[in-house]
Amino acid sequence: MIRLSPVVLGAEEERNVLEVLRTGWLAQGPMVRRLEDGFRALTGADHAVAVSSGTTALVAALETLDLEPGAEVITSPFTFAATINAVIEAGATVRFADIGTDFNIDPASLEAAVTPRTRALLPVHLYGKPCDVAAIRSIAARHGLAVVEDAAQAHGAEVGGERVGRRGVACFSLYATKNMTTGEGGMITTDDPVTADRLRVLRNQGMRAKYDYEVPGHNYRLTDLQAAIGLPQLARLEEHNARRRANAAYLDQHLAGLAGVALPDVSPGHVFHQYTIRVTGAARLDRDAAREALGERGVESGVFYPRVAFDYKCYLDHPAVITGPMPEAERAAAEVLSLPVHQHLTEDERERVVGVVREVFDA
Numbered sequence: 001m002i003r004l005s006p007v008v009l010g011a012e013e014e015r016n017v018l019e020v021l022r023t024g025w026l027a028q029g030p031m032v033r034r035l036e037d038g039f040r041a042l043t044g045a046d047h048a049v050a051v052s053s054g055t056t057a058l059v060a061a062l063e064t065l066d067l068e069p070g071a072e073v074i075t076s077p078f079t080f081a082a083t084i085n086a087v088i089e090a091g092a093t094v095r096f097a098d099i100g101t102d103f104n105i106d107p108a109s110l111e112a113a114v115t116p117r118t119r120a121l122l123p124v125h126l127y128g129k130p131c132d133v134a135a136i137r138s139i140a141a142r143h144g145l146a147v148v149e150d151a152a153q154a155h156g157a158e159v160g161g162e163r164v165g166r167r168g169v170a171c172f173s174l175y176a177t178k179n180m181t182t183g184e185g186g187m188i189t190t191d192d193p194v195t196a197d198r199l200r201v202l203r204n205q206g207m208r209a210k211y212d213y214e215v216p217g218h219n220y221r222l223t224d225l226q227a228a229i230g231l232p233q234l235a236r237l238e239e240h241n242a243r244r245r246a247n248a249a250y251l252d253q254h255l256a257g258l259a260g261v262a263l264p265d266v267s268p269g270h271v272f273h274q275y276t277i278r279v280t281g282a283a284r285l286d287r288d289a290a291r292e293a294l295g296e297r298g299v300e301s302g303v304f305y306p307r308v309a310f311d312y313k314c315y316l317d318h319p320a321v322i323t324g325p326m327p328e329a330e331r332a333a334a335e336v337l338s339l340p341v342h343q344h345l346t347e348d349e350r351e352r353v354v355g356v357v358r359e360v361f362d363a
């Protein structure tokens with residue numbers, strides 16, 4: 001089976017973890033500091049704050065905004081549940097704006113969703129393709145809103161000549177299947193020293209110095225054991241992202257012209273956390289049947305995500321979740337299918353993916 005998101009760790013990760021074990025310093029320490037330095041170098045941001053997950057990165061970033069109950073945060077209806085959960089946990093209300101054909105939140109819908117209670121915009125760089133941050137920042141400026149970027153799938157992505165996370169506040173996930181990993185982990189980057197300072201205090205129980213509590217905080221800390229895994233992953237990230245881009249370009253070239261298959265666009269700043277096609281009504285079989293047929297022929301594929309993010313009873317019934325019709329997100333949920341694009345694909349496997357996809361969709 002050609003896997004969709006294999007987790008591959010090497011000798012350097014082993015060496016680094018052993019080094020930490022032998023020092024006996026397991027909690028947040030020098031390895032975490034090095035990982036933060038690495039993220040500053042990756043993104044060009046002035047500050048990087050490591051936390052325990054992508055979800056806690058979002059929660060902590062939203063907490064720095066001091067959102068009052070009823071304050072609204074607008075996000076994408078086509079995302080992982082963590083995006084919604086983070087807003088609820090931060091004590092705010094979540095509202096949605098539909099996506100465009102590129103699967104990311106559509107700036108025009110976003111602006112139309114702004115209400116007098118809106119306090120922040122939470123765009124998601126889905127599949128590693130950056131949102132139109134210039135348009136989103138100008139909407140935020142016009143309405144006096146904060147922006148927190150969900151960059152959980154976009155390590156190293158670029159837009160408008162800048163790395164995602166270079167400016168503003170961006171939240172990365174270091175979960176096992178992301179473009180780089182610490183097992184579980186997260187990182188917040190920002191160019192704002194005040195936000196960075198608040199994040200560091202919030203991360204450590206609200207302590208400014210030992211037993212000097214400034215605010216009620218939390219334990220959002222990452223461990224040195226986790227950071228030890230992330231350092232070699234980060235060192236290889238640019239090379240891995242380049243491979244993902246090359247694999248995506250190869251898939252684009254060799255999958256063109258299949259009836260009922262719409263290919264993603266290969267914009268230069270995309271880091272292809274997923275390579276996601278649409279299986280439309282013109283295909284000879286539907287999306288779920290296609291997924292099964294691919295699996296039978298040894299190619300794993302994935303559906304991210306099978307439903308609109310809020311389309312579950314726990315959110316539909318939730319007083320802090322404001323829903324509405326989201327036709328583009330619904331269409332995406334029905335059509336998307338992600339194919340293997342990761343850095344560990346061999347040339348042979350890449351050819352097999354193409355061969356099998358063509359076999360399944362060719363009339």
Ligand SMILES: *Cc1c(COP(=O)(O)O)cnc(C)c1O
Pocket residue numbers: 053054055056079080082083124150152153173174175184185186
């Ligand atoms: C993975 C992910 C998260 C959450 O990150 P965790 O590290 O799993 O907590 C948030 N948003 C999106 C879009 C993700 O893909």
